[in-house]
Amino acid sequence: MLNLKLEFEQMIKELNSQSQQEVYKLRVLTAESPILFAGIDTVNMNRQLYIDLGFEPWEPDQLKALPKWRGLSIKIEYYEKLALLKGHHYLVLRQESEHGTDIFEVVLQNVVDHLITRDQNESVFTVVYKVLDRWRVFFQKGGYRKLTEEQQRGLFGELWYIQDWLNRFPTAPPLIIEQWEGPTSGRIDFKHSNRGVEIKTAINKLTKTIKISNENQLRLTNAVSSIYLYVCFIEPSKTHGVSLHALVNEVRNQIASRSDRMLLKFNDLLEDLRFKEEDYTDDFFFVDKVEVYEAATNFPRILQEDLPKGISHVSYSIDLTHCMEFERDVDEVFDL
Template identity: 30%
Template sequence: MITKNKPWVGMDRQSQRRADAETPHNLFWIIDPQGNFGLRIQTKDNIKFVEEKISLKGIQLIIDNTVANKTDFFLILQNKEDWEIFYTLCDDLIKVVRDNPNGKEMISAIELRLKRWQHLLKQNKHLSLSIEQQMGLFSELMCLKNIVIPKLGVEQSILAWNGPDFDKQDFLLDDAVLEVKSYRTSKGDTVSISSLKQLYSEKESIYLVAYALTASENGTSIEEIAADIRQLIIINGTNYDLDLFESRLIAYGYAPETLNEELKSFIVDHQRVFKVTEEFPRITPQDVKAQITSVKYFVDLSKCSEFEICLEKFLK
């Protein structure tokens, strides 16, 4: 996360400083009577939140509708040591206000954003993703965007994505499961299978979707794919779909507002789909004694061409 200058520097208690002049609404950095940092959003309309009360860890929310034709919305930080992530939250909300000049639309957009932050602030303040975790999330988002959503639609696809639940296959469909794997192109076509159940299911069909990746500055980032999916949801889905997508990103460990380092970008060198049949090389729960509870093994995909299928036949 990039350190920002404190906008509250030089301000006295019970004072405010305009935060943005590009919206019809009033936005102010404030310091309350106790000396706490805060943000004030004042709309030109008298509007009430429609969602249940949102609770943000370490941040007090105050809504004042007492003045006619105005709504004052205050966020007050309880611990000054957390000012950087609080500033990032405030900056995020300022962008939301700037993009939604209509009062009611703005409040609705703020609600969605605050629910994302509600999930986010329950996590550790500063998260990190290993290169392997980044590759895993990148591949699942690529599969979601380019394969699953075009075939099943936004709502069903978001509901089907189980990526953050590492004990389940990545996509659980009505009559099929999808397991998504990634590997470095430079290290050969070998994928790691980390449990007995990843390539096992009682459903009719099991598919393995594999991505060969190369880290490159000229590649695509996780945030770029996530932004594309958000746009698809906005156009074709619902607020619930968007909220579910955001919460699952956070559950995965992806929260760009709190990451300590820049994420990698990747080039997809190969994308392959395999039908996991009885003959596919795998280890299932029936293959091992009950006393064995954990198994990790590797599959060489270069020797699995007989199980490969084309995308046109996938999920039909």
């Protein structure tokens, strides 16, 4: 996929080698609709993205509706001639702060990726709105954050399951990413058809205890009539195993070789978690083994109807040593 950061770096190199600088440095990114240009304000080196709208501008209400935040300006500008295009209107996203260039490049990269991979029946306005709205929520929540140790273990387990799936189906489209609901606070981490897979991690393999977050997590319904627990027994380490940073890159590379669209969704889900992978290079996890349990009707669990009136949001632990009758072969969880 197009690497916008490298495009900006190349533009800056070209500017530094020129004896006479332009006011704006532009670079064509795509030759297909919508045609995109990367731009740099040569005075302050702020980044810009130009999105070709054709001969007709958007309605004022559309421009006004686009999500915004401090440091971003959005305008529609008309150019008699920009490159080989005459009389076109452009949506221009401009960096208005000298700080935060790295994250602004990530935002623009996300906009470009979604525009390049958009469905033909999806309008440019819809795509831009969705992307900017996700980033507005991201900044409202405070931007990137460091996951707690428990959250790191949970994400590691979900990524380990994704990698396991990708390894078992090396030629299949990576539709497992469409089934991943963990980052969006879904009740079940992975859901396909009417079956759910909940990922759990356990540190002490002797006690084999897992945590259930609430009384609805293992509820069987018409929509989710079977639930499997994919349990990773892991050991944290400072020297051995796989870091979250490395595992994310391994999974990303496998997805990238199969589907640009699924790669984009994978990256979006990580952004939803406010996950900055560079923060997770020093801690490692060693996976000792994986076990699978079917949370069938008689599986030990607490349900809402079991609780006294007025009691809710109950978390509890399950000792898997008492659940041997529900243990299944690991292959079963991947049989669709």
